Amino acid sequence: MSPKEPLPVPEQPAAPASANPAASGSGAASEPGAAASGAAASGARGKAGGAHRATAWPEARAAAARAGSTARTGREPSYVPLGQALGRVLAEPLAALTDLPPFDTSAMDGWAVVGPGPWAVREEGAVLAGHTPAVVPAEGEAVRIATGARVPPGTTAVLRSEHSRTERTERTESAELTDPAELTEPTEPSEPSEPAEATEPTRPTEPTEPAGLIEPAGPTEPSEPSEPSEPARPAGAAASADRPGPAPAADRLLLHALREVVPGQDIRPRGQECSAGDELLPEGIVVTPAVLGLAAAAGYDELCVRPRARVEILVLGDELLSTGLPREGLIRDALGPMLGPWLEALGAEVLGTRRIGDDAEALYAAVTGSPADLVVTTGGTASGPVDHVHQVLDKAGATLLVDGVKVRPGHPMLLAALGGRRHLVGLPGNPLAAVSGLLTLAEPLLAALTGNALSEGRSAVEGDVHGHPHDTRLVPVVRHGGRAVPLRYNGPAMLRGIAAADGLAVVPPGGARSGQELTVLDLPWPAAGAVPVQGACFT
Ligand SMILES: Nc1nc2c(c(=O)[nH]1)N[C@H]1C(S)=C(S)[C@@H](COP(=O)(O)OP(=O)(O)OC[C@H]3O[C@@H](n4cnc5c(N)ncnc54)[C@H](O)[C@@H]3O)O[C@H]1N2
Numbered sequence: 023m024s025p026k027e028p029l030p031v032p033e034q035p036a037a038p039a040s041a042n043p044a045a046s047g048s049g050a051a052s053e054p055g056a057a058a059s060g061a062a063a064s065g066a067r068g069k070a071g072g073a074h075r076a077t078a079w080p081e082a083r084a085a086a087a088r089a090g091s092t093a094r095t096g097r098e099p100s101y102v103p104l105g106q107a108l109g110r111v112l113a114e115p116l117a118a119l120t121d122l123p124p125f126d127t128s129a130m131d132g133w134a135v136v137g138p139g140p141w142a143v144r145e146e147g148a149v150l151a152g153h154t155p156a157v158v159p160a161e162g163e164a165v166r167i168a169t170g171a172r173v174p175p176g177t178t179a180v181l182r183s184e185h186s187r188t189e190r191t192e193r194t195e196s197a198e199l200t201d202p203a204e205l206t207e208p209t210e211p212s213e214p215s216e217p218a219e220a221t222e223p224t225r226p227t228e229p230t231e232p233a234g235l236i237e238p239a240g241p242t243e244p245s246e247p248s249e250p251s252e253p254a255r256p257a258g259a260a261a262s263a264d265r266p267g268p269a270p271a272a273d274r275l276l277l278h279a280l281r282e283v284v285p286g287q288d289i290r291p292r293g294q295e296c297s298a299g300d301e302l303l304p305e306g307i308v309v310t311p312a313v314l315g316l317a318a319a320a321g322y323d324e325l326c327v328r329p330r331a332r333v334e335i336l337v338l339g340d341e342l343l344s345t346g347l348p349r350e351g352l353i354r355d356a357l358g359p360m361l362g363p364w365l366e367a368l369g370a371e372v373l374g375t376r377r378i379g380d381d382a383e384a385l386y387a388a389v390t391g392s393p394a395d396l397v398v399t400t401g402g403t404a405s406g407p408v409d410h411v412h413q414v415l416d417k418a419g420a421t422l423l424v425d426g427v428k429v430r431p432g433h434p435m436l437l438a439a440l441g442g443r444r445h446l447v448g449l450p451g452n453p454l455a456a457v458s459g460l461l462t463l464a465e466p467l468l469a470a471l472t473g474n475a476l477s478e479g480r481s482a483v484e485g486d487v488h489g490h491p492h493d494t495r496l497v498p499v500v501r502h503g504g505r506a507v508p509l510r511y512n513g514p515a516m517l518r519g520i521a522a523a524d525g526l527a528v529v530p531p532g533g534a535r536s537g538q539e540l541t542v543l544d545l546p547w548p549a550a551g552a553v554p555v556q557g558a559c560f561t
């Protein structure tokens with residue numbers, strides 16, 4: 023570091039008007055949720071993380087959540103196009119704007135049939151997805167239909183192409199032609215479809231006549247299993263496997279079923295998934311890619327979402343490099359590249375990440391001039407010669423809500439109200455300590471501000487975990503075999519453990535025994551998939 027002249031620090035504890043949450047008329051936000059520690063006055067601070075005022079870890083999180091709830095008041099939802107809604111939180115329930123499906127739909131490529139077979143094929147057209155049915159078959163007739171097409175009125179079932187056989191007929195009596203066993207070769211095994219239809223192995227049917235206007239029925243590939251949830255619809259007259267039907271007209275195509283045909287089969291009836299007005303999802307759900315798809319299917323162009331928290335990141339420290347290898351006492355900035363994406367993964371809108379150095383004046387200007395709901399600083403929280411965060415907050419008239427937390431790593435972390443519903447979280451400079459501060463203070467604040475739920479679970483821990491005698495420990499873990507396995511390289515200055523982790527285990531003061539259930543704070547992304555290496559490393 024190259025120390026710069028710090029701002030003048032008051033000799034005496036700062037006047038209550040600027041530093042004490044109990045003060046009135048200070049211009050600083052008055053927070054009902056001041057930390058249980060008594061929200062130490064910034065001007066009266068002693069050593070960083072001094073035990074006399076550090077807040078217990080659970081209470082620090084609760085204080086951060088209260089700060090977020092307070093700041094949430096008056097924030098109005100807005101409508102955004104679907105393409106901008108990913109990661110946002112629904113501000114109102116997602117109610118279907120249409121029936122789904124919006125019309126009776128064919129679930130398979132095949133034939134729309136009316137009544138029992140065999141059926142005379144209407145060869146003048148096919149019913150295609152996206153088109154109004156041009157051919158409406160009558161009783162005893164069939165027409166080709168594509169998956170997703172609107173079924174013609176009166177259709178009693180859809181017969182899959184692989185479950186059908188066609189033949190070109192002469193003028194003759196239908197009874198002579200209606201036994202498929204006499205006319206059809208045993209077919210290749212196909213994939214099982216509906217349970218009742220899976221017993222007979224079949225293979226694609228050869229046409230009995232040279233190709234006519236219509237493609238011969240029958241698949242070139244095994245069929246997929248049918249959707250077991252497609253209910254048969256008791257509509258119209260029951261269709262069945264081949265039975266004597268109407269006498270086919272001369273030189274017409276006759277369609278036979280190779281399986282029993284159940285009324286309503288492979289028709290997705292209108293409203294099967296939902297009716298217009300049904301609540302598909304409640305308010306407060308995070309918009310995922312699947313939610314976007316559902317919203318589009320249900321007729322939405324825009325979604326009503328809660329406002330995102332706007333965050334600005336200020337990275338302190340003259341010793342930091344943005345590129346290249348560490349040299350001459352300088353190290354790479356590990357927090358600038360990490361925190362923006364991390365906060366975005368938590369749903370925040372990151373206005374920017376700025377390098378401030380160890381310049382108290384620049385820090386004061388950045389903090390007081392920031393338009394963000396939450397300013398996140400890194401470094402400078404302790405009592406070193408260039409650790410300016412406390413004095414800048416004091417000068418800015420901020421109210422310290424949490425000033426040090428009984429947690430390792432990260433105990434110098436802090437939370438301050440800047441006024442005007444704005445807050446600042448000061449993360450310690452050691453990189454894993456900064457992660458600890460992010461999950462302890464920033465995440466609960468942001469969750470409460472935007473109405474998101476915190477993501478955490480419980481897992482039995484694999485092996486004994488060393489604890490701090492008085493403070494909570496946060497230990498990177500990976501879930502493996504149903505257990506939380508602590509990772510090595512979990513020292514305050516290390517990111518090697520957390521980079522392979524999928525959570526941080528909350529180890530109570532005194533430590534944890536193997537098999538003990540611990541709270542695990544989830545990281546906002548899937549596990550990195552690294553092989554866990556058990557063991558500890560304290561540095
Ligand atoms: N007298 C005391 N000294 C310290 C205490 C204490 O209780 N009494 N606590 C220690 C602990 S624990 C921590 S954590 C740090 C917190 O210090 P600061 O928040 O003031 O952070 P800095 O001094 O600026 O930096 C600490 C450390 O982290 C490195 N750093 C900073 N920023 C970055 C970054 N963006 N990327 C990578 N590394 C970074 C910095 O170079 C230092 O090595 O205070 C202890 N001291």
Ligand code: MOO
Pocket residue numbers: 429430431432433434450452454455514515
């Ligand atoms: O609290 Mo410090 O976080 O041990 O590095």
